[in-house]
Amino acid sequence: MFVFFPFSPPDEDGSVILRPGNKYEYKFGFELPQGPLGTTFKGKYGSVDYWVKVSLERPACPTQEIKKRFEVMDPVDVNTPELLSPVAAKKEKKVSCMFIPDGRVSVSAQIDRKGFCEGDEICINADFENTCSRIVVPKAAIVAKHTYLANGQTKVFSQKLSCVRGNHIISGTSESWRGKTIRVRKLKPSILGCNILRVEYFLQIYVSVPGSKKIILELPLVIGSRSGIGSRSSSMASQTSSEMSWVDLNLPDAPEAPPCYLDIVPEDHRLESPTTPLLDDPDGFDSPIFMYAPEFKFMPPPTYTEVDPCVVTNNNNNNNVQ
Structure with a gap:
């Protein structure tokens, strides 16, 4: 019209x-x-x-x-019952070396809801178990998937937007995330009802296994154009903190001296030639994960004192000059 x-x-x-x-x-x-x-x-x-x-x-x-x-913005309401329900999944991968079984790696994860908006925090609860002989690293990332449909052809483009990682997991151990967060940055809302274009988002929780393919767990996300629960709670928390006055804060007492370094590091943990995992390349597939550091021992730090030795030295020098 x-x-x-x-x-x-x-x-x-x-x-x-x-x-x-x-x-x-x-x-x-x-x-x-x-x-x-x-x-x-x-x-x-x-x-x-x-x-x-x-x-x-x-x-x-x-x-x-x-x-x-x-600009046209198709509204996406994330406060519907479907998008407010939790999302969970689990996956397990058997690891082998030269066709010889080498244990398994498993991951299970859950988020409290499916719909989020810009600035919301996604709280992740996940459990990782490693029974293989390799050191694995758990990570989580928000991934965008663009699907283009035209003239009977399809093109797909995926992009990692933000990522967090956990501690490396050695053989025979496990790790748990309880409330680990990843922030939703400024994103276009999900496009799900268009016949030529789809814009989807996923929370990928994956484990990098050296010498093997990653184990990837995908939880679907819907990025909306209306404020969700997380953003409201965050704004209320910020408002409460802004109403606090600095005069109500109590200054902490003077800190106690830390314990001696040699007292808290057992003798059996002082390795002569430790094996250090190479974790600088988080998404490497076949690159070696170990390097051998030169021999060293944990050296104790200097003794704790509340008096700055540099200030004392300068005062002594000034007295000598006078």
Whole structure:
């Protein structure tokens, strides 16, 4: 539907005469079609854009055109019962070395809901178990998946947006995450109802196993355009903290001296040639995970004192000069 509202009154027959030397302004209105519209989007293999084009046609003169881009946001409400329900999954992988069984690696994870908005924190509860002979590293990442559909062809583009990692897990041990968080940064809302484009998000919880493929656990996410529970609770917490006055805070007492380093490090933990895992390349597949550091011993730190030795030395030097 396309209508215009002239500021100049029309004639009796409804026509408007534009007289030379005068300025005329018209207010146009355009009603978007009912039903789901694709959200404005720009990606690697395509984009969804909306434009308003205005043309002025005059007899015996070239047509003048101008267009203006505008954004369309298809609302995604994350407060529906489906998106407020928890999401959980688990997976297990058997590890082998030269066709010889070498134990297994398992991961199970759960998040409290499926729908999130920008700035929300995703709380992850996960359990990892490693019974193989290798050191594994658990990680979690928010991944975007763009699916382009056109002319019977499909293109898929995936991108890792943010990532957190845990401590390495040695053979025969396990690790648990309880409330480990990863923040949802500024993202376009999920696009699920468009027949030419889909924008989906996943929380990947995976374990890097040296010499083998990762074990990947995917939990679906829906990024919405309306505030969710996490954002409201976060704003309430920030408001409460801002109302506190600094005069109500009690200064802590002077810290106690730390224990001696040699007293808290057992003798059996002072390795002559420790094996240090190479964890700088978190997503390497076949790169070696061990390096051998030169021999060293844990050296004790200097003794604890509340007096700065540098200040004392400077004062002694000044007294000697005087």
